[in-house]
Amino acid sequence: MINHDFDVDQFIPIICETRVLYPSFWIGVNFLGVTGLDAFPILSAMSDAGTRIDAYWADDARINERSIFQEEAEAIRNSYAESNWAGLYFGGTAFKKQRPVSEKDFATAAEIAGNYTDVVTTSGIATGTAADLQKITTFRAALPDTPLALASGITPENARKYRMVDCFMVATGINIEHDFYQIDSKKLKQLVAVSKRLGSDNDKNQ
Numbered sequence: 001m002i003n004h005d006f007d008v009d010q011f012i013p014i015i016c017e018t019r020v021l022y023p024s025f026w027i028g029v030n031f032l033g034v035t036g037l038d039a040f041p042i043l044s045a046m047s048d049a050g051t052r053i054d055a056y057w058a059d060d061a062r063i064n065e066r067s068i069f070q071e072e073a074e075a076i077r078n079s080y081a082e083s084n085w086a087g088l089y090f091g092g093t094a095f096k097k098q099r100p101v102s103e104k105d106f107a108t109a110a111e112i113a114g115n116y117t118d119v120v121t122t123s124g125i126a127t128g129t130a131a132d133l134q135k136i137t138t139f140r141a142a143l144p145d146t147p148l149a150l151a152s153g154i155t156p157e158n159a160r161k162y163r164m165v166d167c168f169m170v171a172t173g174i175n176i177e178h179d180f181y182q183i184d185s186k187k188l189k190q191l192v193a194v195s196k197r198l199g200s201d202n203d204k205n206q
Contacts, residue, residue, distance in 0.1 A: 002030045004181075008042070016051045028055030028090070035062055036076040036089060044083035054087050057151075057169065060098045061091025061117050065109035073116040090149055090169075091117030094135070096126050106135055110142040119167060123152035128172035130158055140164045156190035163198050 001018065003011035008031050015029055031039050036058050043053055062072035080089060093113040094101035101109050113120040122139055124131040130153030139148055149167035159168065172180070174187035 001027065003032055008034060012042070012046065015053065016046070016049075019051050019053075026054045027052075028057055028088075029053055030057040030059070032059070034058070035060060035072075036091070037072075037079050040076075040079045040083040040085055043085040043087065047085050053085070055090055055119075056085075056087055057090040057092070057121060059092040059095055061093055061113055061121075063091070063093050063109055063113045063116065065101060065105040065112060070112060070116065073112070077116050088118045090119045090121040090167075092121050092123070092151075093117075094122050094139075096123040096129070096152055103135070106138045107142040110139045114143050114146040119147040119149050121149040121151055121167075121169070123150065127152055129153045130155075131162070133161060136162055136165060154191070156187055156194050159191060159194045160198065168195065 001011075001015060011029075011031065015027070019025075019027060029043075031042070036056065039056055039058065043056055046053060058076075062070075062076060064070060064072070091113055092098060094106055094109050110120055110122075120139065120143055122131065122135070131150055136148075136150060147166045148164075149169055150162055150165045151169035153173060154162065154168045154170040155173040162168070168191070170191065171183065174184055174191055176182045176184045
């Protein structure tokens with residue numbers, strides 16, 4: 001769930017109502033423009049009030065591949081640790097619409113992010129744009145034992161190319177054509193089918 005076009009204060013009641021309607025769903029949220037530093041206290045308060053959120057995705061985990069010291073990422077990790085929230089943290093790294101990261105630094109950024117997030121999350125250069133395959137290969141090589149998510153440009157047609165990642169985060173690639181907000185149910189079913197095959201033992205080496 002993402003708060004496109006409105007702020008976090010308006011978003012929270014929608015999340016809470018959704019949880020009431022779907023108590024068994026696995027629900028992840030993305031507060032646009034908000035890092036974990038501010039998000040984890042909100043998620044903690046929601047948890048204390050009885051609203052379970054299973055995952056939080058930050059577009060920017062504030063990883064600085066150019067520095068030995070990770071002051072912002074450390075502060076976010078501390079906020080996470082001090083909160084009463086027990087979900088998974090998906091942290092955007094070399095992510096679309098954030099500070100550009102040089103290709104030569106992809107591996108370093110990925111390695112650092114692996115120390116500060118539960119699921120390192122990267123993307124192509126823009127919403128709906130498929131990620132360069134070499135970038136994802138570099139991330140995977142740098143994170144052999146860390147969960148990796150890809151958050152742009154996945155479609156039923158190209159998903160198999162990205163079998164090395166553990167999670168697809170997708171909307172635009174399965175939307176109704178020329179409609180940013182509505183999911184095409186046929187495309188969604190196709191992507192779910194492809195993902196199930198990718199997750200099966202029989203498909204790993206095909």
